[in-house]
Amino acid sequence: MSAKIIDGKAFAANVRGKVADHVAHLKEVNGITPGLAVVLVGEDPASQVYVRNKGKQTVEVGMNSIEHKLDASTSEADLLALIDQLNNDPEVHGILCQLPVPDHIDADKVLAAISPAKDVDGFHISNVGLLGTGQKAMVPCTPLGCLMMLREEHGSLSGLNAVVVGRSNIVGKPMAQLLLRDSATVTIAHSRTKDIEEVCRRADILVAAVGRPEMITGDWVKPGATVIDVGINRIPNGEKTKLVGDVHFDSAVEVAGAITPVPGGVGPMTIACLLANTVTACCRAHGLEEPEGLTA
């Protein structure tokens, strides 16, 4: 039997709708318009597309979009000065620096310079610590999107066996923390994990965030499991290229109970959750009630 396909595009549209409703409420009742500042350094083509989409969707939900596109040769000091300026701008509620940054810039330094309260990517060490200790944090967008889809699929995640394949700071580790927070039994698997196929086969929830095209095949999947594919890999396809996940979709779809496709699964949720985090940051900054269903 074929799995249910989780429609990330539709899910993301729904999240954006909720964000837009809350933004309208903030404007009408409180006279506040949330503002998101996005900083891009250099001309990486994929980053340019992501930043363009972030700006477009920010405006579509009624928020202010502030874009800073800097030359690839921008010095680290100049970038840090810009972040300092944005940290001190009361019109800016969320700040992010698009990753990756050019090699001469230390990404960790940049992330540490963003005010934790405006860190809508949830990458600042303070937010990492708050999430890890179960406190109110800004949560990284991609794992937050995965969590929203899993909650919708399962209701409660309590007691379910969740396996996260991948241990990156941006996806794998925060994903594991979020699953733990929802009382799942969590395993993080990675390139050194012994019998990784067997570990994956025990998962009721399998999150693939390893960055290796189609590594996880159907025989790694427990029948009926929910498979969330975070991978975005461009591979050759004849004369052209195509986008695939970390999961071999055609075999996994025959075994799983529900599965996210690539494209159109987790990806669209990343920007939707960025907008959700921005409205959350704005509410927190002004001591206002946070929107329901848009945070972890």
Ligand SMILES: Nc1nc2c(c(=O)[nH]1)N[C@@H](CN(C=O)c1ccc(C(=O)N[C@@H](CCC(=O)O)C(=O)O)cc1)CN2
């Ligand atoms: N500061 C940040 N940098 C990066 C992040 C991030 O969350 N914060 N994540 C990625 C890039 N990213 C957003 O920034 C992102 C990636 C993918 C998608 C998406 O919608 N993907 C589509 C396919 C797109 C395509 O055709 O290429 C999908 O999966 O359906 C949105 C946002 C790295 N940098």
